[in-house]
Amino acid sequence: MIDLRSNENPYKPLDKVTNRVYKDMDNMNKYLSAKELDMLKEEASKYCGTEKKRIVFGPGTDFLIERVLIKNSQNKNLYVLNPCFYSSITTALDLKMGLKRIQIVPPNFNIIWDDLNIEKDIILIDYPNNPTGKYLVEPSQIQKLLEKDNIVIIDEAGYEFGKKTMINLVDKYKNLMVIRSLDKSFGLAGLRVGYCICGDELLKVFGNSISINRASWSASLEALKYREYSDECLLKLKGERKYVADKLKELDFKVYESKANYILIESNIPQLALELKGRGILIEDLSYSWLRNHYRISIGKREDNKILIDELNKIIETV
Numbered sequence: 001m002i003d004l005r006s007n008e009n010p011y012k013p014l015d016k017v018t019n020r021v022y023k024d025m026d027n028m029n030k031y032l033s034a035k036e037l038d039m040l041k042e043e044a045s046k047y048c049g050t051e052k053k054r055i056v057f058g059p060g061t062d063f064l065i066e067r068v069l070i071k072n073s074q075n076k077n078l079y080v081l082n083p084c085f086y087s088s089i090t091t092a093l094d095l096k097m098g099l100k101r102i103q104i105v106p107p108n109f110n111i112i113w114d115d116l117n118i119e120k121d122i123i124l125i126d127y128p129n130n131p132t133g134k135y136l137v138e139p140s141q142i143q144k145l146l147e148k149d150n151i152v153i154i155d156e157a158g159y160e161f162g163k164k165t166m167i168n169l170v171d172k173y174k175n176l177m178v179i180r181s182l183d184k185s186f187g188l189a190g191l192r193v194g195y196c197i198c199g200d201e202l203l204k205v206f207g208n209s210i211s212i213n214r215a216s217w218s219a220s221l222e223a224l225k226y227r228e229y230s231d232e233c234l235l236k237l238k239g240e241r242k243y244v245a246d247k248l249k250e251l252d253f254k255v256y257e258s259k260a261n262y263i264l265i266e267s268n269i270p271q272l273a274l275e276l277k278g279r280g281i282l283i284e285d286l287s288y289s290w291l292r293n294h295y296r297i298s299i300g301k302r303e304d305n306k307i308l309i310d311e312l313n314k315i316i317e318t319v
Contacts, residue, residue: 002280040220061194081104118150
């Protein structure tokens with residue numbers, strides 16, 4: 001089965017990364033120390049261009065979001081864009097928070113943030129957005145939201161694909177948290193390593209706890225040291241994104257421009273995702289969670305992308 005549904009990096013990590021994990025197997029009986037975690041924060045600090053004291057690592061982005069929700073849930077609503085793929089929404093509902101969904105609508109997906117009148121609540125925004133692959137908020141709009149005493153969480157898990165960030169606002173706003181991940185461009189999805197850069201107030205949520213395991217620490221440290229390999233993978237994925245988009249356009253699919261490692265398309269072919277599944281290819285069907293006839297396709301290697309295009313050609317011939 002070819003998985004073009006999960007937004008994973010199709011390229012394996014550098015051998016140096018996996019070898020470092022193997023080497024550290026001898027220390028798996030020992031807890032990760034604060035000194036070792038500080039080494040990882042130092043590498044992340046160099047990569048992000050921010051102070052290491054603001055960086056917190058955890059087992060995935062949802063874990064980091066949940067920690068903020070648990071500490072700040074009382075009398076607050078959680079605003080998310082719809083569709084939304086965060087499992088932390090369940091935590092918000094368990095905490096009796098009000099859940100407010102901001103519907104995004106094609107073809108432009110524009111949101112008039114000023115008209116929403118959000119104040120003293122929590123706002124979770126993926127940047128770029130999943131599934132559109134677009135940036136749906138501007139820094140000036142984020143600043144307005146922060147100045148209304150909202151907690152704003154910006155999820156930059158796909159930062160590397162579009163290179164736009166809100167990190168430069170963290171020093172100024174105590175109520176801002178920017179989340180990133182080593183899942184996507186660094187190819188460590190199997191270890192679920194997330195980290196966040198926090199404003200002063202949100203930094204207090206995490207204290208001095210150590211929340212990642214030694215294997216995740218080893219792989220993350222090495223991956224950040226050799227990030228030129230991640231850059232090579234990104235270049236290949238961007239090339240594949242263009243290849244897939246161009247081929248889909250040739251087949252008369254509606255293709256939305258993306259700044260992520262996936263593409264949003266629209267098609268009137270009946271049960272397209274189910275048809276592709278029968279041919280050994282998985283894509284995300286958004287018909288039930290958002291809009292009918294809209295699908296998200298993750299970018300894979302050329303051989304997998306070519307099979308996708310070939311099978312779509314065959315399907316079109318039978319329609």
